[in-house]
Amino acid sequence: MKRPLLITLALILGFTTTQAQQDSLMLRKIYDEALVNGQSYQNLRYLCKNIGGRLSGSANAQKAVEWGKKLMEGYGFDKVFLQEVMVPHWERGAKEVGYIINGSKKIPVKLCALGMAVATPPQGITASVIEVHSLAELATLGEKAIKGKIVFFNRPFDPRFIQTLAAYGTAGDQRRAGPSAAAKYGAVGVIVRSLTESNDDYPHTGATLYTDDAPKIPAAALSVKAANQLSALLKSHPVKFYFKQNCRQLPDALSYNVIGEMTGSEHPNRFITFGGHLDSWDLAEGAHDDGTGVIQGLEALRVLKATGYRPKNSLRAVFFMNEENGDRGGLKYAELGDKNKEEHIAAIESDLGGFTPRGFSFDGPSTVQMQSINHNWKKLLEPYDADKLIVGGSGSDIEPLRKYYPKAALIGFLPDSQRYFDVHHTPNDVFENVNKRELELGAAAIASLVYLIDMRGI
Amino acid sequence: MKRPLLITLALILGFTTTQAQQDSLMLRKIYDEALVNGQSYQNLRYLCKNIGGRLSGSANAQKAVEWGKKLMEGYGFDKVFLQEVMVPHWERGAKEVGYIINGSKKIPVKLCALGMAVATPPQGITASVIEVHSLAELATLGEKAIKGKIVFFNRPFDPRFIQTLAAYGTAGDQRRAGPSAAAKYGAVGVIVRSLTESNDDYPHTGATLYTDDAPKIPAAALSVKAANQLSALLKSHPVKFYFKQNCRQLPDALSYNVIGEMTGSEHPNRFITFGGHLDSWDLAEGAHDDGTGVIQGLEALRVLKATGYRPKNSLRAVFFMNEENGDRGGLKYAELGDKNKEEHIAAIESDLGGFTPRGFSFDGPSTVQMQSINHNWKKLLEPYDADKLIVGGSGSDIEPLRKYYPKAALIGFLPDSQRYFDVHHTPNDVFENVNKRELELGAAAIASLVYLIDMRGI
Numbered sequence: 047m048k049r050p051l052l053i054t055l056a057l058i059l060g061f062t063t064t065q066a067q068q069d070s071l072m073l074r075k076i077y078d079e080a081l082v083n084g085q086s087y088q089n090l091r092y093l094c095k096n097i098g099g100r101l102s103g104s105a106n107a108q109k110a111v112e113w114g115k116k117l118m119e120g121y122g123f124d125k126v127f128l129q130e131v132m133v134p135h136w137e138r139g140a141k142e143v144g145y146i147i148n149g150s151k152k153i154p155v156k157l158c159a160l161g162m163a164v165a166t167p168p169q170g171i172t173a174s175v176i177e178v179h180s181l182a183e184l185a186t187l188g189e190k191a192i193k194g195k196i197v198f199f200n201r202p203f204d205p206r207f208i209q210t211l212a213a214y215g216t217a218g219d220q221r222r223a224g225p226s227a228a229a230k231y232g233a234v235g236v237i238v239r240s241l242t243e244s245n246d247d248y249p250h251t252g253a254t255l256y257t258d259d260a261p262k263i264p265a266a267a268l269s270v271k272a273a274n275q276l277s278a279l280l281k282s283h284p285v286k287f288y289f290k291q292n293c294r295q296l297p298d299a300l301s302y303n304v305i306g307e308m309t310g311s312e313h314p315n316r317f318i319t320f321g322g323h324l325d326s327w328d329l330a331e332g333a334h335d336d337g338t339g340v341i342q343g344l345e346a347l348r349v350l351k352a353t354g355y356r357p358k359n360s361l362r363a364v365f366f367m368n369e370e371n372g373d374r375g376g377l378k379y380a381e382l383g384d385k386n387k388e389e390h391i392a393a394i395e396s397d398l399g400g401f402t403p404r405g406f407s408f409d410g411p412s413t414v415q416m417q418s419i420n421h422n423w424k425k426l427l428e429p430y431d432a433d434k435l436i437v438g439g440s441g442s443d444i445e446p447l448r449k450y451y452p453k454a455a456l457i458g459f460l461p462d463s464q465r466y467f468d469v470h471h472t473p474n475d476v477f478e479n480v481n482k483r484e485l486e487l488g489a490a491a492i493a494s495l496v497y498l499i500d501m502r503g504i
Numbered sequence: 505m506k507r508p509l510l511i512t513l514a515l516i517l518g519f520t521t522t523q524a525q526q527d528s529l530m531l532r533k534i535y536d537e538a539l540v541n542g543q544s545y546q547n548l549r550y551l552c553k554n555i556g557g558r559l560s561g562s563a564n565a566q567k568a569v570e571w572g573k574k575l576m577e578g579y580g581f582d583k584v585f586l587q588e589v590m591v592p593h594w595e596r597g598a599k600e601v602g603y604i605i606n607g608s609k610k611i612p613v614k615l616c617a618l619g620m621a622v623a624t625p626p627q628g629i630t631a632s633v634i635e636v637h638s639l640a641e642l643a644t645l646g647e648k649a650i651k652g653k654i655v656f657f658n659r660p661f662d663p664r665f666i667q668t669l670a671a672y673g674t675a676g677d678q679r680r681a682g683p684s685a686a687a688k689y690g691a692v693g694v695i696v697r698s699l700t701e702s703n704d705d706y707p708h709t710g711a712t713l714y715t716d717d718a719p720k721i722p723a724a725a726l727s728v729k730a731a732n733q734l735s736a737l738l739k740s741h742p743v744k745f746y747f748k749q750n751c752r753q754l755p756d757a758l759s760y761n762v763i764g765e766m767t768g769s770e771h772p773n774r775f776i777t778f779g780g781h782l783d784s785w786d787l788a789e790g791a792h793d794d795g796t797g798v799i800q801g802l803e804a805l806r807v808l809k810a811t812g813y814r815p816k817n818s819l820r821a822v823f824f825m826n827e828e829n830g831d832r833g834g835l836k837y838a839e840l841g842d843k844n845k846e847e848h849i850a851a852i853e854s855d856l857g858g859f860t861p862r863g864f865s866f867d868g869p870s871t872v873q874m875q876s877i878n879h880n881w882k883k884l885l886e887p888y889d890a891d892k893l894i895v896g897g898s899g900s901d902i903e904p905l906r907k908y909y910p911k912a913a914l915i916g917f918l919p920d921s922q923r924y925f926d927v928h929h930t931p932n933d934v935f936e937n938v939n940k941r942e943l944e945l946g947a948a949a950i951a952s953l954v955y956l957i958d959m960r961g962i
Binding site for chain 1: 535536539540663664666668701702860862887888889892920922923926939940941942945
């Protein structure tokens with residue numbers, strides 16, 4: 047029995063070594079193509095500079111759809127198509143105005159309406175300010191303290207989190223749930239400290255979620271500098287605040303997911319999806335959020351094609367529409383997958399900025415699967431510094447797949463997180479803040495993982 | 505025999521677990537202090553904005569020495585002192601001028617003298633240009649082709665290297681050895697493509713090393729855009745080039761290493777050194793090169809002190825002088841260590857920019873030591889994304905320790921390398937290009953490793 051076992055082992059080991067060598071060579075090819083002939087940077091420049099901010103329902107979002115489709119067609123993928131999706135259509139309107147009323151002094155501050163928020167009356171809102179640091183504190187204060195006031199949510203980012211996304215997660219309830227929570231106690235408006243650790247003067251927008259059990263009251267984000275200034279004044283005496291915003295909710299608009307596909311040679315109806323969201327907030331160019339994500343998805347498909355790779359499964363680069371204020375594109379993509387009887391085995395989302403890659407976060411596989419992922423792929427990704435393979439979240443655009451595909455691997459691309467909330471949802475999310483090599487390395491990391499999943503299964 | 509062995513094992517395991525818990529808690533303390541009460545960012549701002557560029561021998565370098573000493577004294581370390589060191593004193597003089605002479609057209613280009621280079625004659629140099637891509641190609645062309653010409657070294661950074669330092673290493677011979685090599689064949693001047701992948705208009709300075717067997721000829725760095733422009737023109741027809749630079753070598757000047765120390769409670773004469781170099785090139789503020797390195801060393805010592813930690817060995821934050829054009833401070837530090845009969849067990853250098861930490865590179869330990877380092881410390885550093893512990897180089901300031909301390913661990917701090925050569929030695933190496941959290945995380949990573957070496961040995 048010993049000899050055959052050893053021979054079998056040798057065969058297995060030999061086979062494994064050959065596979066590892068083949069994979070290693072393929073990854074090197076992918077990285078060479080992305081770094082030497084990369085098109086991601088020039089594509090991102092076009093999206094940011096020639097189209098710009100592209101909130102769902104806007105003329106710019108439509109331009110981005112048309113540009114994306116044309117670009118994909120130019121790359122000669124097997125299929126390029128659009129998926130219709132009705133999206134919310136919110137507009138900011140004229141630029142917001144706000145100031146602190148400190149006795150007879152008016153101190154102008156930088157602020158912007160939260161996404162999906164309602165407008166103030168045309169003359170704006172003036173009211174006393176009450177500062178709170180959590181939804182729990184708000185509840186403790188109650189209607190007596192809150193009624194008729196502007197509630198100022200001012201809990202800062204906790205700098206102790208190493209991953210900034212964790213700080214965003216714990217501070218974010220103020221923006222998402224704060225306005226409706228305050229409205230229940232009779233507040234007339236809400237201002238929220240911007241969700242960042244950066245001590246600057248950019249207001250950070252982002253969607254707020256009104257609930258049906260409270261009146262919709264105007265809500266805006268204050269820059270961190272403005273929040274600190276207001277809080278300092280409130281420590282010595284009561285102050286009032288004025289703001290005026292002009293946003294409006296229009297009827298839902300027709301828009302699209304944009305999809306490029308290389309059809310699988312063995313399993314044409316089995317899909318691996320990767321990409322990000324095409325829509326962005328309106329304050330800047332949506333460079334890191336999420337221009338880099340869509341561009342990296344596209345580049346991953348272009349790079350795989352350029353290496354001459356013929357996928358076993360169908361590979362799809364998807365530009366999802368409406369992640370920022372509705373997630374409609376992601377929901378539609380999953381619904382249509384089910385309706386069209388597609389089999390989805392994996393999806394990778396890049397929506398944490400185009401920063402230097404760290405690795406990938408796998409949503410929900412058992413420990414055993416994670417061990418196997420780490421065992422098989424960590425060493426291959428290590429030379430590229432993209433070998434942090436952990437259990438965690440994936441991304442809002444691909445999460446809806448879970449409902450129809452409980453066994454699919456949903457994966458989030460993990461760039462380094464330190465600089466993301468310096469630019470996230472601000473007027474500073476511009477092309478100039480994206481580094482060419484960081485962007486390219488991310489595209490190559492995604493292409494590598496797509497190849498490994500396609501070739502070796504997951 | 506079985507029972508005692510098991511008991512022994514249990515004791516060892518119990519002890520190890522306790523140690524690991526203690527270390528884990530200490531690292532958390534270190535990071536909290538650096539992220540919540542960090543002083544690195546404000547200290548770097550002062551160095552960059554109130555002092556600025558500080559080339560060895562300059563008035564600014566002296567200001568930086570005095571500022572550093574005072575700052576350390578303010579932190580109440582056990583000892584703060586200077587080490588005298590004579591340093592080269594090279595000055596750039598008036599801003600350089602250069603242009604491509606394309607027929608009757610003069611096309612101005614961005615260039616700067618290489619560090620330690622000689623001046624042109626007052627009227628500048630005009631000559632035909634010959635483009636080469638390597639020292640080998642230069643040798644093949646020989647005197648006949650080179651004599652009387654300006655040699656244009658134009659080998660670009662190889663983008664395929666994942667670590668940009670490797671690209672710098674392979675392209676760098678053009679700047680370091682190119683001028684003397686060209687002079688041997690009768691060249692009258694040398695212009696070198698800037699050492700970066702970034703397609704921008706910044707010239708990158710840096711020291712050139714004249715050899716004694718060739719005349720010293722003027723040598724300058726061209727921006728990448730200028731190099732591309734010149735190369736494109738040369739493809740169709742011969743062109744001439746003009747440049748004028750005004751640099752000069754003054755007599756050596758007295759300067760200093762600046763040292764802050766927490767004296768060891770058990771082994772006061774046994775040292776762990778960490779820091780970077782205080783001198784910088786003159787074109788900007790020396791932010792990433794190497795303001796962040798000295799500041800991180802200082803912050804590491806401040807953080808350890810602030811946590812109440814009492815080191816076993818003596819810990820030294822060192823601001824080395826003259827890394828850029830002489831390494832005299834590092835040489836002096838090692839010499840004095842030997843002369844004063846100090847025992848040096850480890851040194852950590854931060855001189856690859858203040859970017860998001862990846863880990864550390866250990867110079868020369870055997871595989872067994874590396875396995876033990878990874879086994880003991882990788883898990884502790886993993887939550888902080890600073891767990892890439894590899895064999896590799898350390899840094900020019902601490903390398904001279906090897907001569908006297910063959911067993912010392914010489915360690916390089918490894919930040920992410922993607923953005924370094926966008927700013928390295930350019931007018932763009934300014935405070936604004938340093939991210940606060942990235943800087944702080946680096947200081948905390950260094951403090952953590954210092955603690956582990958001090959507490960657990962290496």
